[in-house]
Amino acid sequence: MIMRVMQPIPSFMGLETIHNVGGAALFFGFLSWLWVVAMSPRQWSKRSGKTSKIRLLLKIIAGFGQKVAGSVNNMQQRFVAKPPRKSKPSRQRQEPVLVADAAGHVADQNANQAAGGKARSPRATKKNAKQEMFDFGNGSGFQLPPARLLNPPAKTQSGPSKLTLEDHARQLENVLSDFSVNGTIADVRYGPVVTRYDLNPAPGTKSQRVISLADDIARSMSAISVRVAVVPGQNVIGIELPNEDRQVVMLRDILDHDSWASDRSSLPMALGKDIAGAPVVVDLAKFPHLLVAGTTGSGKSVGINAMILSLLYRHTPETCRMIMIDPKMLELSVYDGIPHLLSPVVTDPSKAVTALKWAVREMENRYRNMAKMGVRNIGGYNDRLAEARAKGEVLTRRVQTGFDPETGKPIHEEEILDLAPLPFIVVLIDEVADLMLVAGKEIEGAVQRLAQMARAAGIHVIMATQRPSVDVITGTIKANFPTRISFQVTSRIDSRTILGEQGAEQLLGRGDMLFMEGGGRVVRVHGPFVDDGEVEAVANFLRQQGEPEYDDRVVEEVEIGGDAAGDGALPSDGGSLYEQAVALAVREQKASTSFVQRHLKIGYNRAATIIEEMESNGIISAANHVGKRDVLLTDNENGGL
Numbered sequence: 001m002i003m004r005v006m007q008p009i010p011s012f013m014g015l016e017t018i019h020n021v022g023g024a025a026l027f028f029g030f031l032s033w034l035w036v037v038a039m040s041p042r043q044w045s046k047r048s049g050k051t052s053k054i055r056l057l058l059k060i061i062a063g064f065g066q067k068v069a070g071s072v073n074n075m076q077q078r079f080v081a082k083p084p085r086k087s088k089p090s091r092q093r094q095e096p097v098l099v100a101d102a103a104g105h106v107a108d109q110n111a112n113q114a115a116g117g118k119a120r121s122p123r124a125t126k127k128n129a130k131q132e133m134f135d136f137g138n139g140s141g142f143q144l145p146p147a148r149l150l151n152p153p154a155k156t157q158s159g160p161s162k163l164t165l166e167d168h169a170r171q172l173e174n175v176l177s178d179f180s181v182n183g184t185i186a187d188v189r190y191g192p193v194v195t196r197y198d199l200n201p202a203p204g205t206k207s208q209r210v211i212s213l214a215d216d217i218a219r220s221m222s223a224i225s226v227r228v229a230v231v232p233g234q235n236v237i238g239i240e241l242p243n244e245d246r247q248v249v250m251l252r253d254i255l256d257h258d259s260w261a262s263d264r265s266s267l268p269m270a271l272g273k274d275i276a277g278a279p280v281v282v283d284l285a286k287f288p289h290l291l292v293a294g295t296t297g298s299g300k301s302v303g304i305n306a307m308i309l310s311l312l313y314r315h316t317p318e319t320c321r322m323i324m325i326d327p328k329m330l331e332l333s334v335y336d337g338i339p340h341l342l343s344p345v346v347t348d349p350s351k352a353v354t355a356l357k358w359a360v361r362e363m364e365n366r367y368r369n370m371a372k373m374g375v376r377n378i379g380g381y382n383d384r385l386a387e388a389r390a391k392g393e394v395l396t397r398r399v400q401t402g403f404d405p406e407t408g409k410p411i412h413e414e415e416i417l418d419l420a421p422l423p424f425i426v427v428l429i430d431e432v433a434d435l436m437l438v439a440g441k442e443i444e445g446a447v448q449r450l451a452q453m454a455r456a457a458g459i460h461v462i463m464a465t466q467r468p469s470v471d472v473i474t475g476t477i478k479a480n481f482p483t484r485i486s487f488q489v490t491s492r493i494d495s496r497t498i499l500g501e502q503g504a505e506q507l508l509g510r511g512d513m514l515f516m517e518g519g520g521r522v523v524r525v526h527g528p529f530v531d532d533g534e535v536e537a538v539a540n541f542l543r544q545q546g547e548p549e550y551d552d553r554v555v556e557e558v559e560i561g562g563d564a565a566g567d568g569a570l571p572s573d574g575g576s577l578y579e580q581a582v583a584l585a586v587r588e589q590k591a592s593t594s595f596v597q598r599h600l601k602i603g604y605n606r607a608a609t610i611i612e613e614m615e616s617n618g619i620i621s622a623a624n625h626v627g628k629r630d631v632l633l634t635d636n637e638n639g640g641l
Contacts, residue, residue, distance in 0.1 A: 142316040142339075142545055149537040150309075150530075153253035157245060159190050168221075172197055172239065175220040179213055181205060186236055191275040192247035193512060193526045194227075198236040210237050214506060227506045232521050240275070240524065242508055249511065251306050251528040254279045255313060266379075267320070267424060267460065269310040271303075271485075271515060272527040280515070280525050284311075284426070284462075287483040287518070288455035293468035293498040294487025299511035301331050303487065303527045304430065304464055305535050311426065312340065312538060320424045323359065323554060325352045327434040334535050338542040342425070343554040349438040350605055351555045352429075356446035358554045359427055359459055363450065366422065366457040372397045378458035382421040389419050425459045432465045433472045442603040444476060451480030468498040482518040487511075487527075557609075577602065581610045582619055582633075591620045591629045 169185040176183060176199070183201040201210065211228045217239065218226040227240040254260055254270040257279045265283035274280050284290065294300035311320060317339040326332035329347045336345045346352050366378070373395075375381045388395050395417040402411045427450070429435070435443045450461050463481070465472050468489060486504040489495050495504035499522065504514050511527035577600060584599055585591040591614065597607035611629075614620045621630040 142318070144316070145313055145538045145541050147252055147255055149541060150252035150255070150534050151250060153250040154248060157247065159243075165190065165195070168195075168241070169197055172199075172217070172221065172241075175217060176210075176213075178220070179216060181210055181213065189276050191243075191277050191526070192249055192273055193508065194240045194242050194275060194524070196275050197239045197241065198231060198234070199239055200236050207237055225506045225508065227503055227524070229503060229522070246508075249273050249526050249528045251309060251530050251534070254281070254528055255310075267311060267426070268314055269307045270528060272306075272511065272513070272525045274526075275524055280523075282515075284460050285424070285455075285458075287460070289451050289461040289481050289483065290463070291473070291477070291481035291484040291498070292462065292464040292487075293466070293473070293484070293489065293494070294464075294513075295466060295490055298487035298489075298507070298509050299513070299527055300464060300466070300487045301430075302511060302530055303485070303513065304331070304428070304462070305530045306528050307462065308335065308428070309530060309535065309538055312338075312542065315340070315424070317549075318421070318423060320426065323355050323425065323427045325355060325427070325429045325435070327352070327431050331430050332428065334532070335539055337548060338539055339546055339548045340542070341548050342551050344550065346555060349435050352435055353439050353442045353446065353603070353605065354557055355554050356427070356443065356450070359425065359454070360446055360449050362425065363454045363457045363459050366459075367453075369397060369417065370456075377456040378422055378424070385417075385419050385421055395419065422458060427459065427461045429461070429463045432463050433467050436472050439603060439605060442605070444474060448476050448480060451477070468494045470497060473497055484516045486514045486516075577606070578610055578613065581607075582614060585614065585620060585631050586633050589631045591631055592627075 165188045169188055173183070173185055181201065183199050183205065185197050186200040187198040189196045189198070199210065201207075207230050211230075214226045214228045217228070218224070221241060223241050225242065227238075229238055229240075230236075231238045249272055251270060254272070259279045260268070260270060260281055263281050265281070265285065267284035268281055269284055271280040271282055292300060292304065294303075308322075311322075320340060321342045322335075322340050323342050323346070324332045324335060325346045327347060327349060332345050333347075335341065343355065346355050366381075370376070370378075370381050373381055373384050375384055385395075387393075396414045397417055398412050399415045400410045401413050403409065404411055429447075432443070447461065447463065450459060454460065463477075468486075484498055486495060486498045486507075488507040488509045489498070489504045492502040492505050495502045498504065499514060499516055500520075501522070503522070507514065511529060513525050513527055514522050515525045516522045580600060581596050584596065588595075591611065593604065593607045593611050596602070596610055597604055600607070611620070615622060615629070619631070619633055621632060623629050
């Protein structure tokens with residue numbers, strides 16, 4: 001058989017004999033191997049004396065076979081034509097190919113191929129895109145916080161089966177039928193916190209009658225609370241029942257969603273998820289201000305932190321600055337020292353009034369600059385500045401620097417405008433109730449002016465309070481804050497105070513909120529949970545970027561003069577407030593804080609400061625045992641001051 005196999009092997013120059021000898025050697029070697037393998041261990045023990053002979057025989061056969069194979073290979077190499085050698089490619093310098101990406105950067109394509117050697121896998125490309133999702137090309141070298149600083153969302157638990165939801169729907173129909181409310185459940189929407197059953201009532205059923213049965217439905221369905229409200233734009237009434245297993249909404253889950261990555265709003269904020277579990281991302285610039293209310297434990301402070309982190313994840317200090325006012329000294333102090341702040345976190349109520357008045361002055365200054373440019377909002381103003389920077393223009397404005405002492409006419413000079421773009425300014429006020437107790441009129445006046453006029457100037461206010469009573473949220477404030485958020489409150493009265501309707505008292509707490517946009521439409525949203533570790537991690541990451549550039553004018557009391565921004569109407573007879581107060585006291589021979597406050601139409605703190613300064617200058621005496629002061633100057637003496 002071996003010989004038949006060897007027949008097709010070609011022979012070279014009569015070498016058939018050599019091939020036959022080699023084949024025979026292989027045949028005998030194969031037989032020897034079979035013989036050795038076939039022997040049992042017992043036979044091997046009997047033939048121990050012959051082991052050396054067998055080994056010697058095998059060595060001889062193996063050596064003979066190697067010699068024959070070597071001879072055959074040598075003969076083949078002599079007579080077989082060798083293939084031509086491949087010419088080595090000449091080493092030529094290849095110019096790098098420059099490719100411009102979407103952001104305008106230039107990359108060396110050949111260098112990347114030489115360095116990596118392998119093309120990047122789609123998985124690696126997706127990972128890099130995920131990490132750079134929050135980089136919007138700010139050009140300042142400032143790095144936005146990465147998503148890894150936030151806790152990853154927990155694995156979503158599978159909700160109840162369709163049969164379970166249908167069983168609950170039939171049970172709800174029976175409960176409504178017991179109260180003489182006929183109708184069918186048209187749709188069921190399962191969400192992370194609550195499940196909404198859309199009731200299609202029978203003709204002639206009043207919505208208010210079904211809404212009034214919320215407590216009875218909760219008792220019959222063994223639920224903690226039930227919210228019943230008409231679904232806007234649909235012919236159904238929504239009945240919201242809490243889920244047995246409540247899911248926790250995480251901020252990172254919203255920031256990793258495509259809706260956040262594709263959103264290009266000016267001031268985006270991640271509010272949470274709606275009833276169906278879809279992310280809710282809103283634009284603060286369109287509100288343009290936000291009023292937040294909620295009791296202790298409702299999730300109000302966590303919601304404020306989520307709003308702040310949303311802005312920090314999208315904006316650099318060059319595009320958004322913040323003023324944080326925290327009378328409780330606990331909630332917002334963790335952000336102290338981040339580069340986005342215009343001043344340290346304000347905790348003193350008197351400095352809070354000063355900061356709000358500075359915001360009013362900044363608003364007026366921006367409006368003056370916009371008027372000179374002929375633009376209508378901050379977007380047009382920044383576009384005009386960008387155009388001037390591109391052309392190398394120098395923009396100026398005419399400002400009044402004083403009066404001519406001889407003619408009394410105003411003196412104007414040309415001031416060169418800074419071509420740096422104006423950032424958005426977000427003023428956050430936590431627990432405004434404490435500020436209203438200390439300086440209610442001044443706070444209300446400054447907030448009113450900001451709420452009425454600051455939108456076009458790029459200044460926005462977020463104001464929060466635990467006690468949404470009418471003395472805190474006055475009619476003036478409500479009228480200028482059309483967008484509001486209500487977390488859980490204690491009574492229907494508080495719900496009507498903040499939203500104008502009931503329902504907030506039936507929320508579940510822990511981030512459950514009602515969001516009312518400017519048009520009056522109320523949407524239920526489940527706010528994301530942000531713990532202290534996440535806030536501290538983001539704040540530390542931002543602090544490592546650099547020191548904040550504080551503006552000392554934000555919390556410094558301005559000189560007592562004609563510009564008392566935020567105080568409302570000012571005296572029209574010119575001169576500083578101090579000079580007017582001195583003239584008033586000398587003319588009337590009477591001086592007190594309330595007297596100056598009433599006649600000059602200023603706040604209590606400002607009037608008290610003027611009285612103390614008049615006392616230190618010797619114009620009035622110290623207060624006696626009943627608080628009365630004597631004026632030490634007369635009209636003749638005052639004329640020389």
